Amino acid sequence: MLDLMKLARQMQGISQHLSLEAAAAQDRVVAARGLLTIASTRQADLVSQAETWGDRAPFTAAQPTEPLTTRIAVAVAPEAHTVIATDGSQISPSHHEIAYCYLINTGRVVLHYGQGRFPLLDSLPEVVYRAEDLYQSRQWGISTEEWMGHRRTVAEAVVLAELGEAVQSSLGEDSSLADRVPVLALVDGSLIYWFLEALPGEARDRILPPILDAWDRLRRQNIPLVGYLSASRSGEAMNFLRFAACPFLQPDCQTHCSGDGDSDGANSGGSRVDRAPCGRFLPLRDATFWATELAPGERSPFWRSTASILDLYGNHRVYFCYLNVGPEVARVEVPQWVMADAALCEVALSMVLTQVQKGYGYPVTLAEAHNQAVVKGGDRSRFFALLEQEMIRAGLKNVGTSYKEARKRGSIA
Known part of the structure; x- marks a missing residue:
């Protein structure tokens, strides 16, 4: 339990400190503007x-x-367009639970605008329980919990590519829509996977190739991929x-x-x-500076990232710009093949801006993908209850949590 009285004493002086920091930040912005x-x-x-x-x-x-x-006003998105997005959540493994396993839940969202078509909002769960999958990463000195996060990243990319192919296939069935409805694939967060730099080569080869293959599938469908970073610290x-x-x-x-x-x-x-x-x-920060330079709806020049991990990306090297979406300045990232097609890049940015407007400050598809993916406390309880039933049905005995976990859930204090 948090002791608010003790915490309040530590809060003294924080407002003065933040005021001084704000003034110093303004000085830094002035210096950066001169250098620009x-x-x-x-x-x-x-x-x-x-x-x-x-x-x-x-x-x-x-x-x-x-x-x-460069300061370019981003156009309004076409009336008819489609946006797809995925996001992931998980139930982490614990030795104190009834079984050592973990679950990855990938939220899927497809929203059609100006077409009179039903949206898709659901999730795809995957349970990982085999020993060869649970302990595979130990050979590289990577914990199961960390590896679970990496596998979730792969799942999000693969499911996004599957959504893109399905959407394009459905649009192709209607000749009136096939040529005039652009599709956007939206990702929450950066397309630059910085964590890969610290992984051994063999482990990295299990993560990056399937992601890049999924991006290739989107490229073949002519679906621009965009990474949206809110409150970027870059x-x-x-x-x-x-x-x-x-x-x-x-x-x-x-x-x-x-x-x-x-x-x-x-x-x-x-x-x-x-x-x-x-x-x-x-x-x-970049976002702090560009917030003083861009009017709402404007974007900054594009930049080519030189992160060393991008040397492994091939034609998916990441470019980015800063876009004033109104409530904030967001960092928007695209692969090289999107950047190379000016028309494709322009319509992608227009759909991103429209998504933020429809979501009242944050892309609505990303918010909905998160809501579909998130595993709440009740979902977790039902997952382990279902698992317990299956274990008992299989003839296993002494099924239950550890004594430590049981006592934590039912304090007598």
């Missing part, structure tokens, strides 16, 4: 420097693929400005500023103020 002006006049030179010296930098800096002055775009702020002729971080960089790749420039000369405007 400088960088826009010598963008080609800075991109060349980033390509040459980026591997010696202790941070991940994305590279702009459009002029830094600093990849701001890190590019560090090349404009570098006081040295050659931005060789390892030679000039050894030990002064920020080593966090996924959230570069996030947790502390960098001591390097180029880090005077850090920590500043």
